[in-house]
Amino acid sequence: MADFGLVEQGTPIAETRRRQIEGVASALFRERGYAGTGMREIARGLQLRGASLYAHVGSKEDVLFSIVERAADRFAKALSPYLHADGMSPEYRLRGMVRAHVRVLTDNLEDSAVFLHEWRFLSPERRSEILARRDSHEQAFRDAIAAGTTGGEFRLVDERLAARNLLSALNGIAGWWRADGPLSADQIAEAYADLHLSGLLTEVSAPTTRS
Amino acid sequence: MADFGLVEQGTPIAETRRRQIEGVASALFRERGYAGTGMREIARGLQLRGASLYAHVGSKEDVLFSIVERAADRFAKALSPYLHADGMSPEYRLRGMVRAHVRVLTDNLEDSAVFLHEWRFLSPERRSEILARRDSHEQAFRDAIAAGTTGGEFRLVDERLAARNLLSALNGIAGWWRADGPLSADQIAEAYADLHLSGLLTEVSAPTTRS
């Protein structure tokens, strides 16, 4: 609790400034959209003039791309333990993926929302890259579902549809969740996992239904 | 199949022009966002000059509001038969609501996407109105789910969470569905209804699992 001040930061000032710019930009992009946010607005959030931002970033689109790519990195990293079954049951695996995805979402609400909704303002090449990464994320969910249907634990469903159904529901959380709300990220993750696993499992394994 | 040409339109030209403007605007707002679309772009889609649009609309925001409000009307109307149970089983009721919602979404893809994503660019009063209508739409789903849990047909779930889970999944369809794709709107609606009802029903009623 005591305030020791800052002893050693370790991060170069320039890099910190970059992150500060991206942080303000992320909040504004989420709230007003990329096209609805001006560089001067971002600068104002840091008590700077608009032109000063260009000492730290190449362009407005570069800022968007940094935010979106970092978000994509987080989602990919969170799923990496689940890319192969490694003896996990399909239920355990999918539940872990749901929890991981929701955690990234709620721990990085603004970046995640920007990642989900503002990618269309990227240049064609960058947009393609991001869409490919989104697709491989969805593929990971498809694979986990397919493993369950193959093994007989899950009902026969269209994995593509079931994966989109699940991911759309999870991403929707970014639209209404608040850190100061009544439900923790993990509570929501468990509730969503229950709902979706009940929809997939053949055996009714009495999923944890707490109030 | 024969082309009889147009015999009698019945709609005044001015009203038609208004709708044409909204049609072009809806497509552009969906693709580039409200803030990313200029009035001159909308005009270009109708072979007009930007200034000419103002003979038909009061402002850019008025155009957005017309689109968004019409979409809200459609969703509300589609759910109206299901606002009260009237002897319907919870399963029948919720399945009907899913089908109705998906139909409106797929029959009016552009307007629906604009309704879902561009409402934040409305003036505070109009934004409040639309958010209230969205909330009462969600309330209808909550009610249908609550009726099922009360009656014992559905598992005990947090209705608010379950409704958001369902609606987010359904609205996500607007992000990927194509009219010329492999799945009809009704096929998707049935598949989604199956997935979600399986997650809610206490009795495993062997939902229709076709390939």
Place this chain on the structure above:
DNA sequence: CCTACCGATCGGTAGG
């Protein structure tokens, strides 16, 4: 990181 400035474009109006 600042001031000063660039050309382009924005939503919208005047007047016909």
Place this chain on the structure above:
DNA sequence: CCTACCGATCGGTAGG
């Protein structure tokens, strides 16, 4: 529905 135009704002650069 057009031409001509308004002030404001846009992303970004020059030069220090």
